[in-house]
Amino acid sequence: MFDVLESGLVLCLALSVMFSVGLDLDFRKLILTMEFGLPLAKGLLVNLLLIPILVIGCLSFFALESAPSIAILLCALCAGGSTGLLFSLHAKGDMIFSLSLFMVLNLLSLILVPIYLVFMVDFYLPDDRVSEPLTIFGAAVMSIFWFQILPLAVGMSVRRYSFGMAIKIYPYSKKIANISLVCLFVGFAITKWQSLVAMPLLSIVLLMAIVVGTVLVSAVFGPLGVAVGRSMVFVTVVRNLTLALLVSDRVFDDAEITLVILTYGLFMYIACALLLLITKRLKV
Template identity: 30%
Template sequence: MSTVAVAALLIASMLAVGTAATVDDFRGLAARRGLVVSAVVINVVLVPGLAVVLVTAAGLRPEVALGVLLAAAAPGGGTGALLTLHARGDLAISAALQVLLAPIGLVAVPLWATVAGHEVIPSGTAGPLLIGGGLLGQVAPLAVGMWLRRSRPETAARAHRIARRVADVLLAGLVLYFVTTGVGRLPQVGWAAVAVIALLVIAALTPVAVAWLGGPAERRAVAMTTGVRNLTLGLFFADAASPTVVLTVLAYGLIMYAVCVPAAFAARGWPARTRES
């Protein structure tokens, strides 16, 4: 797998997010600090914490366990806002949370890997360079995209379409490459890992039923944003590990979309009262 391709995917994804985000999105979140804190805790603490418990209880092999953990610990997936739109959730909340969670993931992913006994950051100066480069690769295109959206909306709209297409092509190409070259290694993931991944994805969608998060639209936004993990970020760290780790991250992504896409379309038919007790 090419590190350059993964880095390009990160940049394209964050540029697409930036050209769709506005300062008002963040201002709106500031007025709902409780929702923001809850969403961050769910994404950064609860989901990866549950992943550690489940991979340990299932006795998964170290490389498979690491792949599951890297995906589960990576918040802010690029299609969370899209599924929120299909679920008729609060798109502003989802987009802003995606922008907030993606950079946090650069710290959260290696931290959770360390907690589980894995090292995904190279020693010496290579480690800080990896984190710094990843952070720059997300923050810089995000800032450029938001600046374009604010000062040159027409240019931002064109940049958004191009960035989304580039990101989609890169991700599809990477997935296709590893499916075609790694299909013989699929048994290495194992049914126990598939079951663990399915449980994690379902658990990540449970905020849709948590009344104190707000109304149905708000809960759908948190659920979709949480259910869609940042597969690109997971692959960014998995690339330094092994093909089995990468394969497991991709398996997580396939199961994730198999569950989240139908859930998004099912959620749109639920009652949409302003607030439920």
């Protein structure tokens, strides 16, 4: 029963998040990215190249089963989670840079994720589930078009033709997204707790190690002592779980993959909370 509800919650989450981004997206803000040439290039390098390389290296070293491998790979490929902006704000990061990096990562991810999946995901599928590259690419592209690009375009259209309406709708759309995400976490905790408890120790350790590795790699390029650095760290550590869950639901339809993604999200948010405490203690 929850599997059907879970699919609906994932779609609701994807639609509401991207609709909210569209309502709030002002292309004039993208011009501001030109002010952050080098930091932005570092952020893109870390998110789109170094983090995937780190994850692929870990997956190659540890012999995980198919489902957790695909879930971890999806988390690595889907960059730019919106909660990273909230953590950046509380950490006194540079919010113009945070928003710039977030917007560019989201726009690039819509293009790159299907391409990445074609080249990478078959390595982690069992032999009886290996799909044709065009099948994976087509499923990913159509999912992203219907549940990411289309609601983004609708939100942008509302903002363009009725800015006042966009301002009024935005808080409600964000609230729907937040409620959907909370319901996903709570629903899985209630219905899948046995699977969570039974999750192999190696998978849990690897999830924690990858989250820590993401923090360390991003901190090398974005020192916590400066505002732009803090923004880079938080925007990088918070992956786009909405996109990861959407691709998981529409392309693979495997409850175990969804469970691992949500478990990754739990460790990810714990890491961000600890980082936030560190920045508060450092009084940066």
